[in-house]
Amino acid sequence: MTDTPAIKIRDLDFAWPQSPPLLDIAGFDLARGEKLFLRGPSGSGKSTLLGLVAGVLEPQSGTIEVLGENMTGLAGSKRDRLRADRMGVIFQMFNLVPYLSVVQNVMLPCRFSAARRKAAGDDLAGEARRLLARLGLSDEKLLARPVTDLSVGQQQRVAVARALIGGPQLLIADEPTSALDADARDRFIELLTEEASGSGAALLFVSHDGSLASHFDRSVDLAEINRARATA
Numbered sequence: 001m002t003d004t005p006a007i008k009i010r011d012l013d014f015a016w017p018q019s020p021p022l023l024d025i026a027g028f029d030l031a032r033g034e035k036l037f038l039r040g041p042s043g044s045g046k047s048t049l050l051g052l053v054a055g056v057l058e059p060q061s062g063t064i065e066v067l068g069e070n071m072t073g074l075a076g077s078k079r080d081r082l083r084a085d086r087m088g089v090i091f092q093m094f095n096l097v098p099y100l101s102v103v104q105n106v107m108l109p110c111r112f113s114a115a116r117r118k119a120a121g122d123d124l125a126g127e128a129r130r131l132l133a134r135l136g137l138s139d140e141k142l143l144a145r146p147v148t149d150l151s152v153g154q155q156q157r158v159a160v161a162r163a164l165i166g167g168p169q170l171l172i173a174d175e176p177t178s179a180l181d182a183d184a185r186d187r188f189i190e191l192l193t194e195e196a197s198g199s200g201a202a203l204l205f206v207s208h209d210g211s212l213a214s215h216f217d218r219s220v221d222l223a224e225i226n227r228a229r230a231t232a
């Protein structure tokens with residue numbers, strides 16, 4: 001089954017209520033292990049597309065297959081399960097839980113997914129610490145601090161460790177670099193792409209900042225694949 005794409009989209013149509021068509025995508029594939037940069041200006045529909053891929057949103061028509069499973073045929077609860085079990089998601093604002101410690105934040109996906117918990121091994125906290133250490137966060141004092149006390153760059157690394165725990169084969173990241181200066185941003189993307197390569201995960205990274213494209217295997221402009229915007 002591993003030759004099925006990480007993401008396969010066919011004849012996708014999506015519009016927000018009382019709004020004109022936003023996405024009309026005839027075909028789009030992300031290969032297993034591929035690292036793709038999807039760019040487009042603000043408001044072009046990148047986050048909406050990620051929401052569809054993550055199964056948080058449903059298209060009006062068309063199919064979205066993720067890691068060989070047809071999301072569009074699934075009930076909401078099954079889409080939630082697929083996302084929890086098989087996707088690592090990094091949000092624009094990281095969505096770290098302020099009242100949990102750094103290590104607890106990283107372990108969080110394993111609370112929602114038995115599959116991720118099993119894949120992460122018996123010593124969950126140890127695995128969280130191992131991932132954090134690989135991302136340069138190993139200082140015990142720092143790990144004990146509330147996650148809100150960390151710098152933006154450190155919070156990003158926590159968000160990456162959380163996305164990676166349990167080895168999901170699809171990582172999706174929604175412009176997680178907008179708060180960083182150019183050097184920190186480049187370091188962050190290098191870290192993310194290295195970690196994706198290390199675990200063999202496919203990576204879909206969206207941003208309006210085209211200068212990031214060189215870090216990825218392939219770069220696609222949303223306007224190239226989206227007929228709704230092309231004719232708007």
Ligand SMILES: Nc1ncnc2c1ncn2[C@@H]1O[C@H](COP(=O)(O)OP(=O)(O)OP(=O)(O)O)[C@@H](O)[C@H]1O
Pocket residue numbers: 016017019022040041042043044045046047048049208
């Ligand atoms: N929950 C929502 N309800 C209605 N319309 C929405 C909703 N979320 C987004 N939209 C609209 O859909 C369009 C695309 O928004 P989206 O956030 O997907 O774009 P984006 O390319 O990710 O933008 P940005 O780079 O600013 O994050 C915008 O016109 C936006 O107003």
